[in-house]
Amino acid sequence: MMMLAILSTLIGGVLFIIMLIKQYRERWQMVSYLFFILGILALSPVNNIRKPIxxxxxxxxxxxxxxRYILLTGYRCExxxxxxxxxxxxxxxxxAHSWDLYTEPYRHPAKNYLSIPLSDVSAIYTSIDGGRSFRSIHLGVGHYLGNHDSPQYDVVNDQAFILGKDxxxxxxxAPFGTKGWSMLSKKDQLEQKAILGRSQIIPESIPPIPSDYTGWDKMRCDYNAKGTKLPDNHTVLEVYQHLLGTAK
Structure with a gap:
C-alpha cells in the first residue's frame, strides 16, 4: 500500500501539471489534483507528531x-x-507523592482501627473510623526506628504493636487518642512507672493474630512495573492512513 500511495502521489502530480499546462477541462484538473492530495495525505508523517500518553x-x-487495601500509583514503588x-x-x-513501602513484617487484622507506617516509621497514619480520616502519630521522644529496625509490626484488638530488633x-x-500523640514504650513504662501520666499497661509481648486472618503479612510491590499507554483517539487523517496501511 505504501508503493500505491507513492505512485498515486506521483501520477496525480504529473497529471495535474500536464492538464494545467494544456488547459484541460477544470473537472479533470480537479480529479488529478485530488489524486495528488490523497497521496500526500497517505504519506504524511503527521501521526508521529503527537506523543503517546x-x-x-x-x-x-x-x-x-x-x-480493604493500599493502592500505590507511581514508578519504582514510590x-x-x-x-x-x-x-x-x-x-x-x-x-500525594513520595510514599514508599514499609518493608518489614506487617499484619493488620484490626478493622475500624488502622495503623499504616511510613517506610522508616518516622510517622504512622492512624484512623479510628475505618479510614475515613487519618492523623499522624509518632514514636515517643528519643525513640527512633529506621529501615529494617522492626522485625514485627502487628495491629491487633484496635491497637498497634511494634517490636524493635533491640x-x-x-x-x-487504647482507646486511641485519649492522652497523647505518641506510641507508648515498654521500656519507658518500666523505668518511669507511668508515661506522661498514662497508666496503661503494655503487655510483655504482641498479642496473637486471629486464626481467621486473611490479610497479607508484608507489603509487596513490583519495582519494575510499567506505565500504561492510554488508548489514542485517532484523527481522521490517521484513520485514513491506517485504512491504507501507510500509518507509521
Missing part, C-alpha cells in the same frame, strides 16, 4: 482483607498512596 502504574501493595475500602466506598489519599516493644494507646 502514558500513566504511571498502579498496584495494590497491601491487602487488609478482600475489600508515589501516591491511597487507602481504599471497596465495600464501604472509602477512598483516602494517604500521600527487643523494645511499642504500643499505641
Amino acid at each position: 502514558i500513566v504511571p502504574p498502579s498496584q495494590i501493595v497491601y491487602r487488609f482483607d478482600e475489600n 508515589g501516591q498512596a491511597y487507602f481504599i475500602d471497596d465495600k464501604e466506598q472509602v477512598y483516602y489519599l494517604l500521600a 527487643g523494645q516493644l511499642y504500643a499505641s494507646e
